[in-house]
Amino acid sequence: MTPRRRRMLLVGLILLGVSGAVALALTAFQENILYYYTPSDVSAGKAPQDRLFRVGGMVMAGSFQRPPGSLEARFVLTDYEKDITVSYTGVLPDLFREGQGIIARGRLGEDGIFVAEEVLAKHDENYMPPHVADTLRKQGDPRVTTPIATSTADAASE
Amino acid sequence: MIAELGHFALILAFCLTLPQAVFGLAGAAYRKPHWMSVARGAVAGQFVFAALAFACLSYAFYVNDFSVLYVAQNSNSALPTFYRFAAVWGAHEGSLLLWLLVQAMWTIAVAAFSRNMPHTITSRVLGVLGVISAGFALFILTTSNPFERLWPPAPDGRDLNPLLQDPALALHPPMLYIGYVGMSVPFAFAVAAMLEGKLDSLWARWVRPWTTVAWLFLTLGIALGSWWAYYELGWGGWWFWDPVENASFMPWLIGTALIHSLAVTEKRGLFKSWTLLLSIAAFSLSLLGTFLVRSGIIESVHAFASDPSRGLFILVFLGLCIGIALGLYAWRAPLFRSQAGFAPISRESFLLLNNVLLVAATGLILIGTLYPMFLDALGLAKISVGPPYFTIAFLIPMLPLVLMLAPGMHASWKRASFGRTKRLLIVLLGIATVLGTAIPVAAYGWRSVLSTIGIVVALWIAFSSLIEPLGRLRKGHSLSASVLGMSVAHFGLALFILGATVVESYEREVDLSLAPGQSAEHAGFVFTMHALREVEGPNYRAIEAEIRITREGEQVAVVYPQKRVYRVQQNPMTEAGIDGRWNRDLFVAMGEPLGDGAWSLRLQYKPMVRFIWWGAFIMAVGGLIAACDRRYRQPVAREVVSPAAATDASTA
Numbered sequence: 084m085t086p087r088r089r090r091m092l093l094v095g096l097i098l099l100g101v102s103g104a105v106a107l108a109l110t111a112f113q114e115n116i117l118y119y120y121t122p123s124d125v126s127a128g129k130a131p132q133d134r135l136f137r138v139g140g141m142v143m144a145g146s147f148q149r150p151p152g153s154l155e156a157r158f159v160l161t162d163y164e165k166d167i168t169v170s171y172t173g174v175l176p177d178l179f180r181e182g183q184g185i186i187a188r189g190r191l192g193e194d195g196i197f198v199a200e201e202v203l204a205k206h207d208e209n210y211m212p213p214h215v216a217d218t219l220r221k222q223g224d225p226r227v228t229t230p231i232a233t234s235t236a237d238a239a240s241e
Numbered sequence: 242m243i244a245e246l247g248h249f250a251l252i253l254a255f256c257l258t259l260p261q262a263v264f265g266l267a268g269a270a271y272r273k274p275h276w277m278s279v280a281r282g283a284v285a286g287q288f289v290f291a292a293l294a295f296a297c298l299s300y301a302f303y304v305n306d307f308s309v310l311y312v313a314q315n316s317n318s319a320l321p322t323f324y325r326f327a328a329v330w331g332a333h334e335g336s337l338l339l340w341l342l343v344q345a346m347w348t349i350a351v352a353a354f355s356r357n358m359p360h361t362i363t364s365r366v367l368g369v370l371g372v373i374s375a376g377f378a379l380f381i382l383t384t385s386n387p388f389e390r391l392w393p394p395a396p397d398g399r400d401l402n403p404l405l406q407d408p409a410l411a412l413h414p415p416m417l418y419i420g421y422v423g424m425s426v427p428f429a430f431a432v433a434a435m436l437e438g439k440l441d442s443l444w445a446r447w448v449r450p451w452t453t454v455a456w457l458f459l460t461l462g463i464a465l466g467s468w469w470a471y472y473e474l475g476w477g478g479w480w481f482w483d484p485v486e487n488a489s490f491m492p493w494l495i496g497t498a499l500i501h502s503l504a505v506t507e508k509r510g511l512f513k514s515w516t517l518l519l520s521i522a523a524f525s526l527s528l529l530g531t532f533l534v535r536s537g538i539i540e541s542v543h544a545f546a547s548d549p550s551r552g553l554f555i556l557v558f559l560g561l562c563i564g565i566a567l568g569l570y571a572w573r574a575p576l577f578r579s580q581a582g583f584a585p586i587s588r589e590s591f592l593l594l595n596n597v598l599l600v601a602a603t604g605l606i607l608i609g610t611l612y613p614m615f616l617d618a619l620g621l622a623k624i625s626v627g628p629p630y631f632t633i634a635f636l637i638p639m640l641p642l643v644l645m646l647a648p649g650m651h652a653s654w655k656r657a658s659f660g661r662t663k664r665l666l667i668v669l670l671g672i673a674t675v676l677g678t679a680i681p682v683a684a685y686g687w688r689s690v691l692s693t694i695g696i697v698v699a700l701w702i703a704f705s706s707l708i709e710p711l712g713r714l715r716k717g718h719s720l721s722a723s724v725l726g727m728s729v730a731h732f733g734l735a736l737f738i739l740g741a742t743v744v745e746s747y748e749r750e751v752d753l754s755l756a757p758g759q760s761a762e763h764a765g766f767v768f769t770m771h772a773l774r775e776v777e778g779p780n781y782r783a784i785e786a787e788i789r790i791t792r793e794g795e796q797v798a799v800v801y802p803q804k805r806v807y808r809v810q811q812n813p814m815t816e817a818g819i820d821g822r823w824n825r826d827l828f829v830a831m832g833e834p835l836g837d838g839a840w841s842l843r844l845q846y847k848p849m850v851r852f853i854w855w856g857a858f859i860m861a862v863g864g865l866i867a868a869c870d871r872r873y874r875q876p877v878a879r880e881v882v883s884p885a886a887a888t889d890a891s892t893a
Contacts, residue, residue, distance in 0.1 A: 090585070092585070093585045093590065097593075097594070097597055100641070101597065101601060104601060104637045104638055107633070107637050108605050108637055111630050112609065112612075114630075115628075115629045115630035116624050116627075116630075117625045118622060118624050119623035119624060119625065135627075137625060151835065152836065152837060152839055153835070154752055154835075172752070173752040173832075174752050174830070174832030174833070174843045175832065
């Protein structure tokens with residue numbers, strides 16, 4: 084083989100490897116996309132029944148229940164339009180509490196209860212999932228008269 | 242008064258970046274030595290004033306001056322003194338001031354250690370760095386002034402985010418910034434070379450130590466962040482593929498590719514335009530990371546209070562930097578053709594593959610990080626890409642990369658014959674296969690083919706990285722710092738792969754409920770909760786559990802996990818109880834009270850998890866050794882050396 088042909092072969096092999104890798108990665112990508120739904124979407128039946136997705140909203144005040152000594156918690160997630168009941172077994176994040184915005188990842192059960200594998204709470208007490216803030220803003224709710232994102236700074240300057 | 246002094250110093254620092262940029266670039270273009278020395282003077286002044294501004298802000302924190310808005314937001318009179326200094330970079334405004342100071346430090350270092358470079362190159366590099374400093378100084382002054390006053394002054398501050406009150410995190414941002422900002426130096430060198438229209442082996446030799454030093458700080462910064470997330474976020478993960486982590490990891494991957502590509506450019510005068518492109522990409526990704534963190538478009542622990550105007554400023558700045566650099570590249574790259582060739586099996590080929598794979602990994606991470614943001618910005622869908630994607634997408638290019646590493650290290654330039662090393666490498670692979678299969682199976686049991694491959698490859702790389710240094714020592718040959726540094730860094734990588742593979746394959750985690758007096762078994766250890774008590778810290782209250790860990794009746798350790806509530810911000814915080822040994826960590830974190838004195842607890846067994854951070858630390862040490870190589874300090878004739886002569890000299 085001439086050096087030129089060898090180089091072409093090398094380039095060809097690299098291209099082949101790279102395109103194979105890209106194909107594999109794209110498959111992984113397709114399988115690991117998590118769609119995000121609101122409690123309203125879920126009650127409208129837009130969320131899939133058979134795969135993982137994420138749902139975000141505020142934990143409704145007074146809805147948190149946990150049998151004594153058990154690790155299974157139940158609470159209602161709301162976007163102030165529709166609600167969804169979430170069940171989660173395990174240790175909840177530090178900032179989880181009623182009235183706090185959270186995001187849960189899991190599956191929708193047959194009974195309409197969302198079984199979460201993971202619950203995320205933002206490390207900021209003023210955090211609200213963006214779409215909840217949008218809903219509240221449309222309703223003219225005083226909780227969102229200042230932009231959410233800068234509320235920490237504003238609180239200090241008041 | 243001090244705050245105004247700091248603000249004034251910041252304005253002066255900005256004013257000095259302008260002559261640095263203008264006279265640096267114009268002086269080189271018109272060959273005016275006086276102009277070029279003005280640029281040097283401006284660098285010194287800029288450094289002094291940036292340092293003064295930073296000192297003023299630190300002082301305001303030290304004396305608890307709550308009439309400064311930023312201090313009132315991020316400190317408190319009960320905050321321990323050490324954290325008052327760390328609080329300076331605890332939020333957006335102060336961390337940008339740190340960025341500016343670090344930029345000034347890098348610039349003055351370039352000015353100081355550039356005696357062996359032609360004046361025009363130095364001047365152009367300083368000019369480009371001046372443009373970048375000017376952009377950041379303007380950014381701080383217009384959108385994020387840390388010296389803004391608060392009237393009337395707050396009686397007390399809102400306190401530093403409790404998550405940030407930690408020694409590792411006090412160091413994480415400075416390290417990361419030194420790395421991020423350091424990537425502006427190869428970028429500036431690349432732009433300078435393109436303006437100069439000349440790029441030779443000498444150029445690569447000037448850039449290499451800077452790139453390596455920036456890379457090693459980035460390595461330390463990322464490792465510290467990972468170590469902090471491991472024990473402070475409370476849940477024992479060491480990498481989450483969080484967009485902000487990705488934002489720091491992508492410049493690291495490209496920086497790693499750049500280090501390897503620069504080696505080829507220096508030794509063989511090849512890959513010139515590729516090296517330029519990587520230099521541009523490394524800094525662009527650093528800026529992209531800043532944009533992602535500062536604009537608030539991603540939700541994460543790191544996303545500080547966001548402001549659309551800040552995001553827009555950085556986006557425009559990013560667009561200008563990338564646009565101008567790539568435009569220049571399109572115009573000038575044809576000048577940098579390489580003449581030399583190389584055989585398909587040679588060190589050049591291995592390094593080419595290394596670069597292709599590292600860039601591919603970066604690309605896949607970039608897609609996973611940006612795609613959800615694109616969809617969201619276009620209002621199409623709200624999605625997130627889960628960690629499994631990143632794990633798979635990252636492993637696909639990384640597996641061939643690490644498999645090639647051992648032979649690649651020992652391939653010679655131009656045409657590799659390997660010779661006797663070949664047999665040695667095969668023998669070492671055999672030993673690694675036997676040990677890497679037998680020991681983990683005996684210690685932890687069989688897990689999967691992939692884990693075994695990971696462990697075997699890690700051992701193979703570790704062994705073969707020792708061939709060169711040990712061989713030379715035995716024969717009494719001299720060992721250059723470059724070769725030693727490379728071997729040490731690859732050895733560190735091997736430890737990292739070993740730790741990451743073992744912990745991901747064999748870690749065991751359980752959530753359960755324990756009350757005082759109760760015990761539970763997990764991973765062969767018995768965890769007994771002995772007592773629960775209240776503890777008072779300087780600025781927090783905590784509930785502390787005393788957990789005794791025994792194995793076969795013998796006490797192994799006592800850990801004291803805490804659930805803290807910081808008085809000012811009232812946020813609960815988990816402080817994990819960790820018993821760390823070289824070969825495993827036992828990790829206990831408290832969840833929440835379940836009634837009747839019981840608490841939910843997360844118990845974890847993490848074998849070899851410490852190898853991850855030790856490995857990263859050793860990689861950084863390797864970088865330090867390599868950057869100290871004597872040939873980078875050798876005075877080179879100041880006169881312009883012709884490219885041909887330079888290539889001959891370096892390959893000889």
